[in-house]
Amino acid sequence: MDNHDFDIWKERGYQEFLKRSSYDPQGRRAFVAKQRAEEIARTAEKKLDTLDNLLKRHHDDRTIIFTANNDFAYDISKEFVVPCITHQTETDERTEILERFRTGEYSMLVTSQVLDEGIDVPAANVGIILSGSASKRQYAQRLGRILRPTDDRQPARLYEIITDNTKEQYVSTRRRQGVSTSADG
Amino acid sequence: MLTADLARSRTRNGTVQPLFIDVGDPQYRETAAELIQIFEDHIGEPKGELEETIDQLTIADTDYKIVQGLAKLLKDECEFETVAAAEPQDIRQLLFQKSNKTYPIVRQPTLGEDTQKLEVYSTVADKLGISLEECYRGMYADLDDNKRLVQFGHRVSDGHEDSAKTSTTTQLTGDSEESYAEDAITVDWLLTRYNLALAQAVLYDATRMQIRVWDSFGTVFSYVKLFGLMHRIYPIDGAGNRIADTDAADGYEAILDGPASLFSKSRKYGIRMANFLPALPLCDRWEMEAEILGDEATGNTVAFDLDHTDDLSSHYSSQGDFDSDVERTLAQKWERANTDWELVREDDVLDLGAEVMIPDFAVEHPDGRRAILEVVGLWTPEYLDDRLTKIREADADNLLLAVSERLDCSSEDFEGMDDRVLWFKSGIHVYDVVELADEHATEMS
Incomplete structure (x- = not known):
């Protein structure tokens, strides 16, 4: 049986791959493998060590850590005992956490994508992106929200931690191209 | 029941037919057995782990949509609950308050003034009078993924009280828990339920249903009423023709029509018909003809026919002892x-x-x-x-x-x-x- 009568690199090849993975057993196996690879790239243990170093450097700052998936946000929340907001967080608790962050009662926050739209995020002077999607708009919005120095002494900083030699490298490059293009134009 | 995305059917020449599976097929039996085993193994475990196991499953080359469908039916038999030694939100708040005073919390200790997370967790655990592990696991025990599978079918996880289920509720959502016959979850049970669920899923878009039954009238019409279906009932003879004399009736025909005017853009009424369907296989002889909305834009319908030869079986109770x-x-x-x-x-x-x-x-x-x-x-x-x-x-x-x-x-x-x-x-x-x-x-x- 020929399961390779489509080319994943051609136009619509990826869509064909996704379609096939729902009913073709081999396609399904490939899909599961791809999900695992992405998961590993996103949550690489190394990233936590890098984050560890950043947090040591910035523990006196006001820091927001961004992740692209909920699981990783919760992992970080547990590992570094940092308040966490995801789309699963109840409104009451989200409001409370943001308010405490605003008043300075909390100095750190980890969140998945929910802060992107419609939520008034208190100012922070350090942003750390642990993994993300290639969306240009989302990235620019995140930057805009982070780049607010809280005092005159220090500039705001944004870090992005990516895993070398994975799809993330490509995604990150493409994303930054997007941002500089829009800044020039 | 299946969600609409898990439905499997084929439309040809104006008729729609669910893609039933052969209950005797070793491939599906293996798939069903493995899934049931997975659920049993996960009793007392977090929901997220159960879902991930199912998500990464590739069994016996079975179409993944079938695997998901079977898993959905098994999940309908499950109860998940937050299991924690203290209120998770309280645990979190205490942890964050404590940690904010002790940052940085580090993985690799340095010579500077830093804290290990263990110190934070044990301080809060002591404060709440719970163990360190209870504190760590309880922190996010209320997340959907972290809820525990406390009951699967009749099997209850250790230390969990069997909650007496309230039976027979009819809600206007059409999502009702009718009185099920008491069944253990077996391979046959699951595959039989799956075929029935495929037929039910076709009915989500039903606009009209016509049924004929020649026995068990009381039971069937009790279910018609239980699910709040608008109905007209006519006496019929042995061949299915309407007759004028009720006393001479061999059976009854019922028209259940879904008013497009009232429920347009809503599946509510179709779901009621889908809910009703399992009542029919309680009869020895029955027929069903339904009209299914094929194309919402044009309003075109396709036909969906079933009868007692389709080998469906019911999990509903044949005792008509329930009320709305x-x-x-x-x-x-x-x-x-x-x-x-x-x-x-x-x-x-x-x-x-x-x-x-x-x-x-x-x-x-x-x-x-x-x-x-x-x-x-x-x-x-x-x-x-x-x-x-x-x-x-x-x-x-x-x-x-x-x-x-x-x-x-x-x-x-x-x-x-x-x-x-x-x-x-x-x-x-x-x-x-x-x-x-x-x-x-x-x-x-």
Whole structure:
């Protein structure tokens, strides 16, 4: 049986791959493998060590850590005992956490994508992106929200931690191209 | 039931057919057995781990949509609960308050002033009087993924009390937990349920259903009423032709129509028909013809036919001993009420000429007077109009209708139109029925 009568690199090849993975057993196996690879790239243990170093450097700052998936946000929340907001967080608790962050009662926050739209995020002077999607708009919005120095002494900083030699490298490059293009134009 | 995305059917020449699976096929039996095993192994474990195991499953080359469908049916038999030694939100708040004073919390200790997370967790655990592990695991125990599988079918996880399930609730959502026959979860049970669920999924888009049954009428029509389906029932002969004489009837035909005007852009009514379907295989001989909305834009429909030769089997109870919420509540209220009138269950078929009605209750007075009460839960103006006309024509003077106001289809249109209609909002009041009975009851013959 020929399961390779489509080319994943051609136009619509990826869509064909996704379609096939729902009913073709081999396609399904490939899909599961791809999900695992992405998961590993996103949550690489190394990233936590890098984050560890950043947090040591910035523990006196006001820091927001961004992740692209909920699981990783919760992992970080547990590992570094940092308040966490995801789309699963109840409104009451989200409001409370943001308010405490605003008043300075909390100095750190980890969140998945929910802060992107419609939520008034208190100012922070350090942003750390642990993994993300290639969306240009989302990235620019995140930057805009982070780049607010809280005092005159220090500039705001944004870090992005990516895993070398994975799809993330490509995604990150493409994303930054997007941002500089829009800044020039 | 299956979610719409897990439905599997094929449409050809204006007919739609679910893609049933062969219950005897070793491949599907292996898949079903493995899935059941996975659920049993995950009793007491977090929901997220169960879902991830299913998500990464590739069994016996079975189409993943079938795997997901089977898993959905098994998940319907599960109960998940937050299991934690203290309120998770309290644990979190204490942890964050404590940690904020002790940052940085580090993985690799340095020579500077830093903290290990263990210190934070143990301080909070002591404060709450719980163990370190309970504190760590309880922190996010309320997340959906972290809820524990506490019950799967009849199997309960250790240390968890079997919660007595309330049976027979009919909600207007059509999502009702009817009285299931008590079954253990086996490979046969699962594969049989799956085929039934595929047929049910086709009915989500049903606009009209016609059924014919030649036995178990009482049970079937109890389910029609339980799911609040608008119905017209006609006596038929052995060949399925309508006949005029109820006494000579071999079976009954029922038309269940879904009013597009009332429920357009909503699957609610189709879901009721889907809920009703498992009642049919309780009969030895039955037929069903449904119209399924094929294309929402054009309103084109396709045909969906099933009968007793399709080898479906039911998990519904064949004991007709259940009531809708409205009926049960009325019966309970009646017991507490102070009236000479008595509420009794009515099983008799009421002849309306070419049609029949199956009323819910009779109200009887010790002096020999009697009235019949029919509860109409779901209706359109056309349906109600039709009912009232038929009832008037049939000279059924002692028939009372209790009609729900809850649906937003202008009860004002009918206000005062018929003095035997009792409008109710959430429940029927005993004394309203008594008042109408006093007016309209007739002597028992």
